[in-house]
Amino acid sequence: MIVKDHIQHILKEAVQLAMATHDQSFIELGDIEIEIPKKEEHGDFATNFALKASKKLGVPPRDLAQTIIEKIQSLVPDATLSVAGPGFINIKMPSSFWQNYILDIVKQGQSFGKTDYGQHKSVNIEFVSGNPTGPLHIGHVRGAVIGQIISNILEYSGYDVTREYYINDAGLQVEKLARSTYLRYREALGEHIEDIPEGLYPGDYLIQVGQDLVQKYGSKWLDTPEDEWIPIFREDAISAMMALIKKDLKELDIYFDLFSSEKALITEGKVDSALDELLKRDLIYTGTLPKPQSLQSNDDWTPEELLLFRSTQFGDEIDRPLKKVDGQLTYFASDIAYHYDKFMRNHERLINIWGADHGGYIPRLSSAVSAITDNKCQVEIKTCQMVKLTRGGEEIKMSKRAGTFVTLQDLIGEVGKDVIFFTVATKSSNTQFNFDLDAVTKQSMDNPVYYVQYAHARASSVLRKAADTFDIDLSSPDYDLRSLKDPQELSLIRKMSHFTHLIQLASEKLEPHIITDYLYELSSSFHSLWNSGKKNDELRFIQEENLENTVAKVLLVKAFQTVIANGLRCSNVVPMDTMERAIPVEDAPENSIKQA
DSSP states (O other), X not given: OOHHHHHHHHHHHHXXXXXXXXXXXXXXXXXXXXXXXXXXXXXXXXXXXXXXXXXXXXXXXXXXXXXXHHHHHHHSTTOEEXXXXXXXXXXXXXXXXXXXXXXXXXXXXXGTXXXXXXXXXXXXXXXXXXXXXXXXXXXXXXXXXXXXXHHHHHHXXXXXXXXXXXXXXXXXXXXXXXXXXXXXXXXXXXXXXXXXXXXXXXXXXXXXXXXXXXXXXXXXTTTSOHHHHHHHHHHHHHHHHHHHHHHHHHHTTOOOSEEEEHHHHHHTTHHXXXXXXXXXXXXXXXXXXXXXTTOOSGGGOOOOOEEEEOGGGGTOSSOEESBOTTXXXXXXXXXXXHXXXXXXXXXXXXXXXXXXXXXXXXHHHHHHHHHHTTTSOOEEEEEEOOEEEEETTEEOOXXXXXXXXXBHHHHHHHHOHHHHHHHHTTSOTTSOEEEEHHHHTOOSTTSHHHHXXXXXXXXXXXXXXHHHHOOXXXXXXXXXXXXXXXXXXXXXXXXXXXHHHHHXXXXXXTOTXXXXXXXXXXXXXXXXXXXXXXXXXXXXXXXXXXXXXXXXXXXXXXXXXXXXXXXXXHTTOOOOSSOSSOOXXXXXXXXXXXXX
């Protein structure tokens, strides 16, 4: 049961009854909006429906609200209802409603939070993709994290998700990779390479590739013309780089359903097919571009005829080239074909996770995809700002192994993949992000991932102690939960009920931080309840002389553990049942796991 949907259904039924009371046939007035008040004293749910509908129905809003309240009361006799302000309706559900709700959570277990909201629509999400010219580095981490968690969230919401990695293996960058690898090949054969020429890749990760090529080919390519060895070295180097990238992805627990090749897209004629489709729609033509504003005089510029896409028809400043002067395809042409290919594979929703530096490219690609699919398919593009890595307040820019960047392997080795995922997901992708190594390795309440994991470990410790003390079958539906009546306990259950709705909201907005923010807030409520048990015996989870109360509270803890664990898994984080290191006393919440 999604609580918000349940309340919406009750409210809709009450509104229909109210219309009859006011001698009005039911008028479809759109969705009846439900919100969760920020202050719990304002109730569990609220709606402004009476305010919105009063003009159409010719009824004063407070009078309409009062009539609706009477009908809700007839449907839920134990609910507490009130009219606030000019006509808001506040709804407070009875304690029994929330007490019984935890049984739903426990019964559903790892399925809690999952729905068929997406109705199994096919979603393709492309992330991490880039030039296969080296291992993944700190510049890739945010896109990898955001893409993976969005994929998980969409699956929780009932979408059929395909995770896809697009290999840019047809451009000039892979030519540079081949030449860089050839230098390392010569080096492995004993030649002294003093400096890597500017424009090539100097990273140490190519040393092993060069040595492997010597093992494979010996000195066969040492004194041959470039046009003979470059296609061989290009393919071998790309293969080696993709092996490195897949290894990095595995370390992050990211697995793609499909790796697509730009080169294959071209050789299989899919780019030509896409251009033919645009030609049929009169959306491409041969013409010249206007002189760039950066040029001072016409003497500095010679107009060249190019194949152009009519992007100005879609709000762009100028039409965009699909082929260069030498006839080679632009990235734009390949990207149109790639997205058209995804559409032809029957994906109903296309999502890309890109770096923020691609922001200016989004409108022209979006318009091209809309045009080539007759507006049947839209591209949703999330952009990620760069991550700045710091320690002791100083930015870290170098890696000994890579020479020019901090590798993902470096970061995983430093903090672990779970810390990376949760920490990166705490901020919206389009905001600046400082990954502070000192903060994320701190065992304190200031470290969100530790704080949430600590809450899960505490809950697990309660369940272990309960299992050692009592013979409790948590699957029984007959337990009396009326002892769960303290405002803190009921507040915790209410917050647990928000999880499924927030999963849906995150799937609409494509924002993982909605879930991590929620997990932190929910953990805070649990820690507070734990600490209250130190001062009030009635709130202690384990009451050895009162089995009935203990069972109710253990069920509450089990429900909490279930929600936290599901939220962490959705965030690609493994829930911890115990904490390997002790939390510093001065930083800890008022209790420790051992005191459960």
